[in-house]
Amino acid sequence: MRKLLPLLSLSLSLTSFGQSNTEPYIPDTKTGCLVVAQNFFPLDSLTIRWDGACKNKMAHGIGTLTYFISNKEVATYQGNVANGSPNGAGKFSSPNGFRWEGNFVNGVLNGKGRVLFPDSTKKLEGNFYDGEILDLEEKYLRALKRNVVSSTDSTALYTNDRNQNELFYYSLIPEGTVEGVIVLLPGTGDRVEYTLSSTKELCQNAFDHHLAVISLSLNQRLTLNDEVLRFINLAFEDAIRNYSVPKDKWIIGGFSMGGLFSLRYTELSVQDRSKTTVIPLAAFSVDGPTDLARMYHTFEVALERSPNKAEPTYALNEFNKYIGGPPETNKENYIYFSTFSHAQKDGGNAAYLADLPVRIYNDVDVTWWLDNRNTDLYGMNALDQSAMIRLLNSLGNQEAEFINSFGKGYRLDGSRHPHSWSIVDPTEFIAWIQRILTHSH
Numbered sequence: 545m546r547k548l549l550p551l552l553s554l555s556l557s558l559t560s561f562g563q564s565n566t567e568p569y570i571p572d573t574k575t576g577c578l579v580v581a582q583n584f585f586p587l588d589s590l591t592i593r594w595d596g597a598c599k600n601k602m603a604h605g606i607g608t609l610t611y612f613i614s615n616k617e618v619a620t621y622q623g624n625v626a627n628g629s630p631n632g633a634g635k636f637s638s639p640n641g642f643r644w645e646g647n648f649v650n651g652v653l654n655g656k657g658r659v660l661f662p663d664s665t666k667k668l669e670g671n672f673y674d675g676e677i678l679d680l681e682e683k684y685l686r687a688l689k690r691n692v693v694s695s696t697d698s699t700a701l702y703t704n705d706r707n708q709n710e711l712f713y714y715s716l717i718p719e720g721t722v723e724g725v726i727v728l729l730p731g732t733g734d735r736v737e738y739t740l741s742s743t744k745e746l747c748q749n750a751f752d753h754h755l756a757v758i759s760l761s762l763n764q765r766l767t768l769n770d771e772v773l774r775f776i777n778l779a780f781e782d783a784i785r786n787y788s789v790p791k792d793k794w795i796i797g798g799f800s801m802g803g804l805f806s807l808r809y810t811e812l813s814v815q816d817r818s819k820t821t822v823i824p825l826a827a828f829s830v831d832g833p834t835d836l837a838r839m840y841h842t843f844e845v846a847l848e849r850s851p852n853k854a855e856p857t858y859a860l861n862e863f864n865k866y867i868g869g870p871p872e873t874n875k876e877n878y879i880y881f882s883t884f885s886h887a888q889k890d891g892g893n894a895a896y897l898a899d900l901p902v903r904i905y906n907d908v909d910v911t912w913w914l915d916n917r918n919t920d921l922y923g924m925n926a927l928d929q930s931a932m933i934r935l936l937n938s939l940g941n942q943e944a945e946f947i948n949s950f951g952k953g954y955r956l957d958g959s960r961h962p963h964s965w966s967i968v969d970p971t972e973f974i975a976w977i978q979r980i981l982t983h984s985h
Contacts, residue, residue, distance in 0.1 A: 569602070569628055578602045579609060580629040580651060582619075589614045594625075602628035623648070646672065652706070659957075666957040670741070675706065677956065678737040680716075684748050688740075689715045691786070693778050699771050702761040704735055713779045714740060715787060716747055716757040722789045724825075724981045726750055727780075728759040729798025729805050736761050739799065739965070742956055746970035753974055756789050766801055766836070766862040767881040768808040773819065776809060780821040793984065794822045795977055799965055803832020803904075807883040811896040826901035826943075826980050831963050834884040834894075834904075835928040836863070837871035842923050849918050884932035891935040898936060901943040901980055904929045907953035907962035 569578040570592050577598040581587060596607020603609070609621040609630070623634020630636070630648040637643045646657020652675030653659075659668040659677075670679030680688060694711040702711060714736055728747075730739040736759050740747055747757045760779050765772050784791050798806040810827035813820040833839045840863050843856040850856060867881060868874040879885050885892030908926045913919040921927060929946060936944035949967035954960055 572603065576601075578628045580627075582611065582651065586613065591615070596625060604628075661957065666959050668957050673737050676735045676737040677741045679741040679956075680744055681748065684716060684751055687716055687718070687751065689717070691715055691779075691782060693775065693782055701764050701772065701775055703764055704733055705761070711761055711775055711779075712736075713758055713760045713783065715783060716740075716751055717787050717789070718751045718754045718756065721754060722756045722787070723754040724793040724795065724977065725756045725758060725783070725789050726977065727794065727796040727798075727806070728757060729796075729802030730759065730761075730763045731798070731800030731802050732763055732766070734763050734799070738956070742799075742965035743968070743970070746968065746973060749970050749974045750977075753978065755974070755977060756783075756787065758783055762802070762805070765866065766804075766859060767866050768805050768812070769866055769881075772805065773809070773812075776805070777821040784821070791822055792825075793981060794824045795826045795828070795980065796822075796824045797828035797830065797903075798832065799830040800832055800963065803829025804834065804836075804883055805832075807832065807834070807897070807902070808881070808893070810900065810902075811883060811893045814896040814900075815893070824900070825984050826903075826977075827897070828903040828905070828968075829883075829929070830905045830965055830968055831907070831925055831929075832904070833925050833928065834882060834932050835886050836867070836882045837875075837878040838886060838928060840871055840878070846919070846923060851918070884928060884935070886928055886931055891932065894932050894935055895939060897944070898939040898941050900941075901976075902933070902936060902941070903945050903947060903976070904933060905947045905949055905967050907949050907951065907964070907967045909950060909953070909962045912960065912962055 568581050570581045570590060571578055572594040573591050574593060575598060577594050578601055579592045579594055581590060591612045593610040594603045594607060596603060597605040603625045606624055609625065610617060611619040617639065619636060619638050621630050621634055621636045623630065624632025626632065629651045631650065632648060634648050635643060635645045641662030643660040644653060646653050647655035653672035654674065655672060657672045661667060668677050670677055671685065672678060690712055692710050692712045697709050697711050728739055728743055730736055739759050750757050760776065762772065762775060783789055796806045796809060797803065806827050807829050809820060810824045813823040817823065843859040846856040847853060867877045871878045879888060879892045882892055884894040906926045906929055910921055913924060933944050933946040952967045953962035953964040954966045955964050
């Protein structure tokens with residue numbers, strides 16, 4: 545799961561510095577000029593100072609906005625303001641060294657911009673959309689489409705989206721004949737734009753080789769339950785209907801929990817074909833978990849050991865809510881939702897992948913996990929991933945591969961992290977896809 549870092553003693557996504565369209569106005573302490581409140585500030589202790597002009601009683605023009613919580617300065621914006629909100633060229637900064645620079649629309653980066661970290665070795669730079677980096681080259685940005693599937697997200701399948709309520713997918717469809725479709729599912733908490741930026745070279749290479757790319761706004765749930773499955777199927781149906789992409793040439797994959805969803809969806813397409821819109825030709829997982837029963841106990845240990853309690857607390861709450869409790873009292877549910885069950889002699893659902901190309905990517909850097917997360921090999925996904933691939937190989941599937949991309953894991957900001965999209969070699973990956981499509985003819 546991608547972690548949200550603390551900023552100004554609050555938790556928020558680094559790139560999503562801004563407000564939703566429903567945030568209230570707060571009067572400037574000097575002139576009474578109205579300014580839109582930022583959505584992560586506690587309103588009962590927030591005050592704002594504006595040193596520029598007013599238009600229609602709202603802050604407007606070039607100037608400086610200074611934000612205070614309980615009379616302590618926590619952020620400053622310098623630049624263009626319109627309708628009480630940062631709009632145009634400007635710069636946000638915080639006392640602890642974070643800076644957001646570029647073009648702002650309604651308080652968040654849109655267009656060219658960058659995020660600078662206190663650690664000068666890290667930064668995000670490129671194109672932004674709605675406060676999140678969306679850094680494809682211009683040719684591909686023009687072809688990228690955002691497709692709304694549902695105007696409501698009543699069960700919060702997608703979060704970190706500035707309180708919006710839509711479920712959608714991005715499509716990158718090449719001109720001419722589409723040879724196949726690659727699905728990229730985000731990890732827990734990741735926005736779709738971040739996923740596309742993290743797979744920039746892969747997406748652009750796919751487009752150039754007449755392969756469509758689809759990425760869904762799905763970053764919550766730890767189980768492929770009915771609501772998750774319904775949204776995935778609706779998105780796939782919409783893409784097939786609106787873009788005339790082939791229904792029989794799909795390769796589905798994802799990062800972290802998105803990887804588990806991808807493998808489990810592919811298993812379901814074999815297990816019960818009435819449950820899935822497409823029957824994938826292949827599936828891949830980028831360091832996604834496989835055995836949810838063991839994952840439950842891993843998070844129990846992490847809750848005791850890890851300095852960050854948020855992730856294990858979230859995971860255990862999800863398991864208790866959507867599976868019914870611990871594995872000891874809900875064995876069959878854990879087997880059903882897992883892509884592989886190590887405790888089962890037959891491996892659980894993994895056998896449904898016996899005749900399909902399957903890849904699981906990992907950067908098995910045990911030392912990094914020990915040094916940075918106080919986690920040993922038992923707390924890593926690699927144990928179950930490798931066991932699953934060994935099982936598939938023993939069933940005769942020589943196209944089931946465990947790919948150890950040791951040392952290749954880096955996040956978009958340049959920081960080392962084995963749990964990252966970058967462990968997939970984009971050029972080799974597209975060649976793998978092309979081989980699969982060639983053999984499917």
